[in-house]
Amino acid sequence: MRKTAADGGQIPMTEPDANTVLLRGRISGVEELRELPSGDKVRTLRLVVPRPAGRGRPASVDTIDVACWSAATRRVLDRVGVGDTIAVSGSLRRRFFRAGGAVASRYEVEASSLQRLVGAAD
Numbered sequence: 001m002r003k004t005a006a007d008g009g010q011i012p013m014t015e016p017d018a019n020t021v022l023l024r025g026r027i028s029g030v031e032e033l034r035e036l037p038s039g040d041k042v043r044t045l046r047l048v049v050p051r052p053a054g055r056g057r058p059a060s061v062d063t064i065d066v067a068c069w070s071a072a073t074r075r076v077l078d079r080v081g082v083g084d085t086i087a088v089s090g091s092l093r094r095r096f097f098r099a100g101g102a103v104a105s106r107y108e109v110e111a112s113s114l115q116r117l118v119g120a121a122d
Contacts, residue, residue, distance in 0.1 A: 019091045021109050023064065024117065025049035027084050030077065043068045043077050044108070047088065065108040066090070076114040083120025089113045 029046040036042065045066050053059040066088055068074045080086055090111040097104055 021088070021090050021092050023047060023049055023066075023088045023109065025064070025085065025088075027080060027082050027086060028063065029082060030080075033074070040069065041071075041074070043074050045077060047086070047109075065106065066111050067093070067108050068111050068114070070112070073111045073114050076116070080114070080116050081120065084116055085118040087115045087117055 025047040027045055028048045031044045033041055033043050045068070047064045047066050049062045049064060051060045051062055068077050088109060088111050090109045090113070093108055093110045095106050095108055097106075
């Protein structure tokens with residue numbers, strides 16, 4: 001059985017649960033490599049994704065944090081920079097941390113692959 005999506009497309013109702021994120025946007029910031037106490041290494045980037053105007057609101061953007069845990073995604077991140085347009089595929093993750101003595105959380109995308117689409121100088 002299929003259910004109609006709000007945009008008129010079809011949503012497959014027989015597919016298993018999934019946590020898949022596909023993004024395309026411009027890099028607005030990149031953090032240096034961090035090594036955690038566990039020995040794991042991570043680099044993060046901030047991706048700006050345009051949000052189209054609609055229903056009486058002007059066009060705007062979403063700013064999304066992307067974490068690169070794998071060596072492969074970190075290598076791609078070494079070859080891109082601020083202003084480049086990239087495609088990201090991955091999964092949405094909720095990360096918990098302590099801030100000012102309280103527990104806080106954020107959502108970020110854990111990248112499984114990155115691809116440079118357009119360079120800032122192109």
